[in-house]
Amino acid sequence: MSLSLTFTIAATKKLLNIYHTAIRPLEQAYKYNELRQHEVTGTYGETLALSAITSKPMVLFLGPWSVGKSSMINYLLGLHGTSQELYTGAEPTTSEYTVITHGEKFRTIEGIVMAADSSRSFSPLERFGQGFLERLVGIEMPHKLLERVTIVDTPGIIENRKQQERGYPYNEVCQWFIDRADLIFLVFDPTKLDVGGELEMLFRQMKGRESQIRLILNKADSVSTQDLMRVYGALFWSMAPLINVTEPPRVYVSSFWPQVYAVDTSQQLFRKEEISLLEDLSQVIENQMENKIAFIRQHGIRVRIHALLVDRYLQAYYDKLGWFSDPHEVFQDIADDPDKYYIFKSILVKTNVSKFDLPDKEAYQDFFGVNPISSFKQLSSHCSWTGGCLLEKLEKVISHELPALLSSINPGCEEKPKNRWRKQ
Template identity: 65%
Template sequence: MAAERFPQSPPNPPIRVHEEEEDVLTSILRDRSHIEETLRLASEEPAGDYAAALQRLRKIYHNSIKPMEQAYKYNELRQHEISDGEITSKPMVLFLGPWSVGKSSMINYLLGLQDTPYQLYTGAEPTTSEFTVIMHGYPFNDVCQWFIDRADLIFVVFDPTKLDVGLELEMLFRQLKGRESQIRIILNKADNLATQDLMRVYGALFWSLAPLINVTEPPRVYVSSFWPYEYAPDTSRDLFKREEISLLEDLNQVIENRLENKIAFIRQHGIRVRIHGLLVDRYVQTFKDKMSFFSDPDLVFKEIVDDPDKFYIFKSILAKTNVSKFDLPNRDAYRDFFGINPIGTFKQLSAQCSYMGGCLLEKIEKAITNELPGLLSSIASGKNPTLSSCEATGCGEKPKNRYRRH
């Protein structure tokens, strides 16, 4: 634990439930009817418009974005290839947090897996997996990043009786930078504490996380006990139940917004592919301008790639429409990129046109400025216009879960 950055966590408060009482409580299953009702899993309403929108999104990507992506080998720069499965995939909800904070029990409870062959193993030891791989240098952070990049909602779970922000959690929140809007904090096992102790732990949690989440509006925190059994006696049962329903509504809304998020993600991806194509085009043009009959190609190219600012390569791209400096890749990455892909193998954008297929640049710009925003507008126009204003107050119709059970 980095003591110089984080305040010392308060001593673990006493557990209120004795072992005898806990044995009785764990034999009484909690009613789950509110989960089915809030998530509207039993709805039979059709969702053909959703499937049609996904197919339209897939077509735009394949026709307007992927050709430039392949022509300029964008995936070798960013190492993120978008597949059809990623476009048409169902929502992904990610649970992160220290071991034994109740992640598996929460999943079992929400999905109704308790006492079924599909339930996740739960226990005090950190062995939540089907198998274990032991090897030198296993890339745990890279695996986490893969899931973080694709998750629609990220739950970071804490146990109030073992509250501690250590080095691993600090590294995790570094990986979550830029995804703050999708993060939710869960203070689980809240019925283990008296109300006064719970308030103290709630404040200590925010104090510990403040240096890690540098945003104007902090993530939503849900306080309850997410497991299949009854709450401990003499606890804030009504509060915990309301918090649980609020979390389910939040989860349902994120699922409902999945298509909008996919469109926004594909558009952002298209913007970065376009910028990459413009940069490669600019490198190729500069290389051709600098070359003469007596020039050494290797020396000319090394001069350009070592000091692109000297030739205004990146500054010239910023002068174009729909280009933000925050979307520009690291200029050092192009030294490695062209080390693998010789500059002579790329055509300029002006040569990337055909009579039947049109020009790559025009197609991707049309997708970014017209087609994808138009698809998003067509989806939004079919919604209840008062829904967004009622989300904060809880009024109006609940969102319909497009991933309901048929």
């Protein structure tokens, strides 16, 4: 086992220990995972923190049918011409979600088996029903790159197909994978730039994850240089209304397969673009431990803010509650107008709390609608002589332990994606 891999395993164990001893207790005490706000809890209110620590980086391929997603995966893994390559063709060939992971030998795994195995990070997919599991397949193979990353191929977007015709909740399934993806390759063909309802919905689902999106203009040598320039402009024109950010996603223009580039095309540009994309992918793999630590620290900050807010709601409730007051009416007034009681403003005077990190006030109306305020204890009650205070433990982790762990990381990706320019 290499030194870098040993270090990564040790750092992961330490990160898991930090999560279970300092973050998880406050999560449970204040039912953080029931805060119905997508960017905090993810699909179905399920926290992503634990899976973020234990899982490998995930690279997700999305895009219309027959744009070269499967061919691109074959190319990155060096599978072209082997018995293990993914099937490709001009017609819509990929109707399944294909999860490619590392294994001691090549084998395929049915979706129902993947969902039944609780040791796999894909077992929660069982909630999407039998219709989806029949379209889920796992592939294991002994590839060094897959020791460091998981690759997911998805069915092509077909704009004239209604979601109910797929037989499973397509958008919800995509959201599950988007929530867990470290890098999202959105692949296009120069001859297929149609933007319809399914693609627009996907972009809405990826809102907030723009930094992880990479647009791929694949099969770029299938058109002339002049036409390619027009297509490139048309791609930005089509995507601009869907990606409302100051800095647009990076666009890579090339042909990602082992065939020689067509003559009289921008071969030098394609070569540079391909190398740049491969370096981008390698960087995500190399930075996996830093990304995990940063994610868990941000998660810890959100848990801390949630605990402080619930504590402040409790304080306002007890301050207003009188001998003859109706407890429900008292708290309802606070929940309906928290600004009158300075609930959120009082949190901002706390150190390390930014107004941009505060959840929506409406989220707490829903939260307390299913979690009575009387079911919680104030933060001061979560202290003991032997164990200390839960809040102080979390603040120590956020301020000292996680930054120290981050500064100790020395990443190194030993395996690079295969391609015609980087020989193994």
